[in-house]
Amino acid sequence: MFKKVLLLASAGLMVMGSAAAAEKVKIGFVTTITTPAGVIGRDMVDAVNLAMEDIGGKMAGRDVELIIEDDGFKPAIGKQKTDKLVKQDKVQFVTGFIWSHVLLASQKSALGAGKFLISSNAGPSQMAGKLCHKNFFSTSWQNDQTPMAMGEVLNLNNVGSLYVMAPNYAAGKNMVAGVTRTFKGKIVGKDLTKWGKDAQLDFSAELAKAKASGAEGIFVFYPGKAGGAFIKQYAQAGLQGKIPLYSVFTVDSIALPKLQKAKMSGVMGSVMTQFWAPDLDTPQNKKFVSGFKKKYGRYPSFYAAQSYDTIFLIKSAVESVKGDLSNMDGMRAAMKAANFPSVRGKFSYGNNHFPIQNFYSRKVVKDSEGVWTTSVQEVVLKNHQDTYAKDCSM
Amino acid sequence: MDWVLIITQLLNGLQLGLLLFLLASGLTLVFGIMDFVNLAHGALYMIGAYFCASLSEVTGSFLLGIAIAIPVTAAAGAILEVSIIRRLYSKDHLDHVLATFGLILCFDTMVHFFWGPEGKAIELPAFLDGRLAILPGVEFPTFRLSIILAGLLIAFGLYFIISHTKTGMLIRAGASNRQMVSAHGIDIKSLFTIVFAVGAAMAGFAGMMISPITEASIGMGNEIIIVAFVVIIIGGIGSIKGAFLAAILVGLIDTMGRSFLDTLLKIIVSEESAETAAPALSAMAIYILMATILAFRPQGLFPPKGR
Numbered sequence: 169m170f171k172k173v174l175l176l177a178s179a180g181l182m183v184m185g186s187a188a189a190a191e192k193v194k195i196g197f198v199t200t201i202t203t204p205a206g207v208i209g210r211d212m213v214d215a216v217n218l219a220m221e222d223i224g225g226k227m228a229g230r231d232v233e234l235i236i237e238d239d240g241f242k243p244a245i246g247k248q249k250t251d252k253l254v255k256q257d258k259v260q261f262v263t264g265f266i267w268s269h270v271l272l273a274s275q276k277s278a279l280g281a282g283k284f285l286i287s288s289n290a291g292p293s294q295m296a297g298k299l300c301h302k303n304f305f306s307t308s309w310q311n312d313q314t315p316m317a318m319g320e321v322l323n324l325n326n327v328g329s330l331y332v333m334a335p336n337y338a339a340g341k342n343m344v345a346g347v348t349r350t351f352k353g354k355i356v357g358k359d360l361t362k363w364g365k366d367a368q369l370d371f372s373a374e375l376a377k378a379k380a381s382g383a384e385g386i387f388v389f390y391p392g393k394a395g396g397a398f399i400k401q402y403a404q405a406g407l408q409g410k411i412p413l414y415s416v417f418t419v420d421s422i423a424l425p426k427l428q429k430a431k432m433s434g435v436m437g438s439v440m441t442q443f444w445a446p447d448l449d450t451p452q453n454k455k456f457v458s459g460f461k462k463k464y465g466r467y468p469s470f471y472a473a474q475s476y477d478t479i480f481l482i483k484s485a486v487e488s489v490k491g492d493l494s495n496m497d498g499m500r501a502a503m504k505a506a507n508f509p510s511v512r513g514k515f516s517y518g519n520n521h522f523p524i525q526n527f528y529s530r531k532v533v534k535d536s537e538g539v540w541t542t543s544v545q546e547v548v549l550k551n552h553q554d555t556y557a558k559d560c561s562m
Numbered sequence: 563m564d565w566v567l568i569i570t571q572l573l574n575g576l577q578l579g580l581l582l583f584l585l586a587s588g589l590t591l592v593f594g595i596m597d598f599v600n601l602a603h604g605a606l607y608m609i610g611a612y613f614c615a616s617l618s619e620v621t622g623s624f625l626l627g628i629a630i631a632i633p634v635t636a637a638a639g640a641i642l643e644v645s646i647i648r649r650l651y652s653k654d655h656l657d658h659v660l661a662t663f664g665l666i667l668c669f670d671t672m673v674h675f676f677w678g679p680e681g682k683a684i685e686l687p688a689f690l691d692g693r694l695a696i697l698p699g700v701e702f703p704t705f706r707l708s709i710i711l712a713g714l715l716i717a718f719g720l721y722f723i724i725s726h727t728k729t730g731m732l733i734r735a736g737a738s739n740r741q742m743v744s745a746h747g748i749d750i751k752s753l754f755t756i757v758f759a760v761g762a763a764m765a766g767f768a769g770m771m772i773s774p775i776t777e778a779s780i781g782m783g784n785e786i787i788i789v790a791f792v793v794i795i796i797g798g799i800g801s802i803k804g805a806f807l808a809a810i811l812v813g814l815i816d817t818m819g820r821s822f823l824d825t826l827l828k829i830i831v832s833e834e835s836a837e838t839a840a841p842a843l844s845a846m847a848i849y850i851l852m853a854t855i856l857a858f859r860p861q862g863l864f865p866p867k868g869r
Contacts, residue, residue, distance in 0.1 A: 202670075204779040206679040336841045359824075360841050366785040369776040372574040372706065373820040380567040393681050397776040400683070404703045404775070406693045422680070426777070430683035 191493065193232045193486055195479075196253030197288075198246055198264040198274065201238035203365055204393045207422055208266050208471050209238070212288060214464050215456075215472035219479035222459065227483045228491035235259060239266075241365050243273035250274040254281045260493050261286060263478050266391075266471065268292035268311060268338035272299075279303055284485075284499070288478045289471055291522065292338050293345075297559030300520040303496075305503050307477040307510075309443055310522050310554035311342030312349065314416045315389070317441035317527035317548040319350030322385060322414060328353045331383035331411070333374055333398075335363035335390065343389040343416060349555070357381040369397045375405040386411045388418055395423040399435050408434040415440045419532060421469040424540045436540070438532050443523075444473050444512050445530045445544045452480075452509040467541050473511045484508035520560035524553045569700050571821045572814070577706045579813025580713025584768035585786060586793040586805040587720060588761025594800020594866060595736040596754050598647065599655050601662040603765055603790070604783025605669035606642075610635040610766020611778035612673055615682035624687055628770050632763050639762020643755050651754075666784060673780050681779035690774075709771050716764065717806050724802055733757060737800035737866045789816075792852050798862025808863060812848050819844030 197216055199209040213236055225232055235257050239246035246265070253259045254277055262278040263286040265271040271290040278285040279301050287295070291310040295301075322330065332347065332355055334340035340360060348355060357377060362368040378386055386407065390398045395418035402413060419427075419440055427435050446457050446467050456476050460468040468476075481503055488502035489495040506517050515525040527549040530542045589603050613634050618627025642665075650661050686705055693701040724730035732753055735743045744750040769778065776782070793812050797804025824840035831839070855863065 201679075203781055204679070204681055206674075206780075207681065210679055336838070358837055359820075360837060361820075362841055362845050365781075366788075370578070370772070372577070373571055373817045376567060376570040376574060377821060380564050380570075393777060393779055396681075396683060400777075401775060404691065404693075404705060406701055406703070426680065426683045430685045432683075 194259040195261045196259040197236045203241045211469045211472045212475040215475040219476045227486040230491050243269045246270035246274045250277040265290045288475045293556045296520050297556035300560035305521045308474045311339050312346030315343045315346030316350045319347045327385040329356045329383045331378040331386045332358045333388045336360035337363045356383045387414045390418045396426050403434040421467040428540045445542050450513040453511040480508045518553045518557045519562050520557045575814035575817035577709050579810035583809035584764045585790040588764045590794040590805045599658040602665035604787030606762040606765040607769040607783040611769030611773040614770035615778045635766030636759040636763035640759040643758040681777045683777050684774045686774045798865035800866040801864045804864035819847045
């Protein structure tokens with residue numbers, strides 16, 4: 169009798185053992201679902217859901233559980249949600265993050281608990297420099313890089329004087345710093361506008377100043393819905409055709425459908441810089457863009473592209489250790505190698521775990537069905553590493 | 563300084579002020595006459611914008627969209643008053659705040675459900691989309707001019723109704739002393755419904771006029787309603803004249819702060835700190851004004867008579 173009990177108990181232990189072996193891969197994804205910025209969050213969530221479908225919901229034979237949280241566009245809530253993901257849901261990977269200030273507020277909660285933190289968008293200078301961490305990775309870019317590429321485009325176009333506008337928060341300041349670093353002409357005016365949940369969307373006063381400044385170009389960074397609002401007012405204020413628009417993260421697949429609906433054809437042909445575009449010619453990007461268009465009936469934005477990459481980066485890490493989630497060193501080394509199919513093609517990670525990658529100029533065009541989209545023009549910065557990498561002690 | 567820029571910014575300030583007036587006049591009437599704190603006033607601003615966006619899409623004309631959306635928004639306001647708001651008058655202010663905050667969440671979610679999270683742009687007809695040279699060298703967007711015009715017309719219309727009609731007399735009486743009005747046997751219930759519906763229509767109209775500029779989006783009213791409260795506190799609660807003057811004052815201060823504060827600050831402090839401080843300071847300017855007025859004239863600049 170006693171033997172039988174012992175046998176049963178050991179059998180039970182074995183069952184438990186195998187249950188532990190089938191522990192799920194848990195990925196927390198923090199983004200903005202509510203507030204008008206929720207439109208960005210929707211694109212990101214759609215992309216990770218598509219990626220989950222494309223990998224069959226499994227990594228190295230383990231089930232993958234995705235937990236999506238809403239930061240409400242507020243750093244404090246982003247931190248709370250990160251704490252919840254780490255302590256309550258016990259995720260191994262905290263990912264997402266649209267906003268630099270939300271990421272900066274949340275990073276300690278994830279990294280301090282020994283979890284991997286992967287930014288699918290935000291790239292504040294602090295995370296690339298002094299705050300760089302062995303468990304932090306980015307599938308996007310450092311904030312300064314895209315405007316630095318834009319500065320080069322401005323130089324190529326012989327723009328002598330520039331008016332600069334951006335929202336007054338961490339990324340806005342990085343964007344301004346980036347374009348100022350490479351642009352060789354004179355900056356004749358600068359406006360940092362109110363940002364956050366009650367962001368300023370009416371730019372009448374700023375546009376009047378820009379017009380009076382006599383600048384040869386206007387550089388803006390207005391992500392999300394502010395982008396569409398800005399471009400409309402830019403046209404209404406009569407700047408179109410007088411002061412050419414050079415933008416970063418403003419004219420994207422989120423703004424364009426609305427601009428097309430409102431027939432704001434002034435945006436056609438406007439130039440921006442980016443590491444990616446829907447028509448970038450890589451196998452993974454073709455698969456991603458056609459899959460996204462098929463499933464959701466619209467073009468993905470760069471936010472979506474980066475989020476899609478996030479899932480594949482994690483998959484490469486989990487598979488390299490054959491699903492042994494306790495092997496942090498192995499997973500870190502695998503991610504560092506950037507050995508996964510990325511929408512941007514082959515790239516490598518720098519010492520601070522930000523991608524070293526190409527930046528392209530892209531233009532607004534009509535596709536074969538007449539839908540407004542963006543198209544890659546040429547490489548502006550080749551295999552570019554951010555300038556803060558030298559401040560990182562790794 | 564450049565006089566073209568100054569004139570343009572004065573017009574921009576006037577336009578913002580009149581937009582605030584459209585919102586604040588309804589708010590001040592509801593607060594003044596019914597003693598009801600309506601945080602959900604901004605939600606009416608939002609649904610007005612969405613109604614107009616969808617109706618202009620269906621009819622293919624912005625003007626037609628506005629013409630239909632105004633009565634629809636007024637009707638929505640009347641339904642809201644009869645079904646929910648009416649039950650709250652007897653409760654105290656804290657209950658009003660709680661209930662109308664709940665309404666904001668309901669409206670935001672409803673809009674999210676019916677229209678999705680991405681917001682709606684409105685296409686302007688060509689004759690409103692251009693610019694007009696009002697003075698030699700001073701070009702101003704036609705649509706912003708039409709906001710100024712519409713705002714002034716409505717302000718004048720309201721002035722006429724309130725000072726020269728019987729309904730207006732009742733409204734003024736209600737703002738001064740509610741109990742006395744009902745003691746005289748006036749049907750205060752339907753008066754309240756009318757005032758609420760008119761307030762809703764004006765708030766909705768303000769939303770319709772701003773969304774060709776900024777798009778209709780979820781929570782758009784929550785951003786501006788705070789400023790509308792500042793306006794009615796400065797102007798004196800219950801006073802249309804106060805709301806009008808305070809709205810223009812606030813519009814001008816906000817726009818002028820955003821335009822010239824950084825230039826002024828650069829004289830005193832370094833360029834970099836001026837650039838960072840100026841947006842924060844100009845955002846604060848109207849609240850500083852409100853605090854000053856509350857300290858010296860707690861009843862506001864033009865409170866209704868008899869209180």
